[in-house]
Amino acid sequence: MKRQLFARMALMLALPLFAAGCIIDDPEPGPNLSGDWTEPEEPAGPETFITVDGDFSDWDAIPADELVTATVPDDAFYSAGRRLKVYAGATYINIYLEYSEAEQPVQIMHLYLDSDMAFDGEGRPTTGMGNAAWTNDGADILFEGMLRDDTGAPTAYDPTIFTWSGEPLSGGWDWTEAVAAGAGICSNCEPVELPNGNMAIEMTIARSAVPGLGQSFRLGVGLQYDWNDIAYLPAGSAVEENGEPKHxxxxxxxIGAKSGPAPEVLITADGDFSDWEKVPASEMTVATVPDDAYYKAGKVAKVYAGETYVNFYVEYEDSAEQPVQIMHLYLDSDMAFDGEGRPTTGMGNAAWTNDGADILFEG
Structure with missing residues (x-):
């Protein structure tokens, strides 16, 4: 009979997209062992890392086409918000917020994120909260936290994260807690007074810590004092409705569409192999053992190395006379080759022409 074996491992080092122990033959010696590997497409530009220190000069290094900026008009209904800049790298979401405390201190900050990007044919959102501040909101993730404590002193923004649980676009406040306050996924500087008299902060958020966040998403900011709205960013000019001004x-x-690689496919190690079909063919290495191989127990090996996990699928024949008992994973992690493509370090297993394995899993 045949039996499938699947192992999923998180490794504390950056491993190339291959596993030496999965390849039966490689006619082209070199750093990749799949035998049919092609040069990958040019990767996205390197991520710009923002240091959260109140010195905003490192924002100048962000390419203009990857930076999204919203400036609040002078005639906006709420005057506290001034400017919002957002840069979403592959690892972090970076936020620069400029605001005025001339009338009231900014005490509470809400981050509204539309992560599923579900829109109808005319560009209207179909899911999420439906905040009247934006024509295309549909927020399904909410950060709620303090910038100043009850005494008015600045405090680290360490918010509660909620997911939307209400009727789509109802405009209500139906949120379910997903991550408790104090998780430490946000890092922000103390407010800095700018030469124009406004205050500014910068903040980073680990993308991986936000439940359900897609590569592309929409983000808006709401500011409050004593739980009353004093700013929205982005914001439009004030309008009149029934003789009364409103925002x-x-x-x-x-944001997020121009930064970093495609999101990692997470494989669930549950014996249901259908999630492997979600892995792009260009990111998965497959080795099939020929029928006339000397050792016949191995059949198929698949390897997919995401940003977080290295995923293995191994298919083999497990006969009653000779069950598969022990598995070795041989990995060549240093990829040290000479000018002719021959490995120069590691074990040198006779099964492969270009092994040089320096890490071994035995179990």
Whole structure:
């Protein structure tokens, strides 16, 4: 009979997208062992890392086409918000927020994120909260936390994270807690007074810590004092409705689409192999053992190395006379080759022409 074996491992080092122990023959000696590997497409530019220290000069290094900025008009209904800049790298979401405390201190900050990007054919959102501040909101993730404590002293923004649980676009406040306050996924500097008299902070958020966050998403900011709205960013000019002024709705910010690789496919180690079909063919290495191989127990090996996990699928024949009992994973992690493509370090297993394995899993 045949039996499948699948192992999933998180390794504390950056491993190349291959596993030496999965390849039966490689006619082209070199750093990749799949035998049919092609040069990958040019990767996205390197991520710009923002140091959260109140010195905003490192924002100048971000490419203009990867930075999204919203400036609040002078005639906006709420005057506290001034400017919002967002840069989403592959690892972090980076936020620069400029605001005025001339009338009231900024005490509470809400981050509204539309992560599923579900829109109808005319560009209207179909899921999420439906905040009247934005024409295309549909927020399904909410950060809620303090910038100043109850005494008015600055405090680290360490928010509670909620997911939307109400009726789509109802405009209510139906949120379910997903991550408790104090998880430490945000890092922000103390407020800095700018030469124009405004205050500014910068903040980073680990993308991996936000439940359900997609590569592309929309983000808006709401500021409050004593739980009363004093700013929205982005914001439009004030409008009149039934003789009363109110804030004008504008499009929310779309960010994240231009930074980093495609999101990692997470394989669940449950014996259901259908999630392997989600892995792009260009990111998966497959080795099939020929029928006339000297050792016949091995059949198929698949390897997919995401940003977080190295995933293995191994298919083999497990006969009653000779069950598969022990598995070795041989990995060549240093990829040291001479000018002719021959390995120069590691074990040198006779099964492969270009092994040089320096890490071994035995179990």
């Amino acid at each position: 004008g709705a504008v499009e929310n910010l779309l």
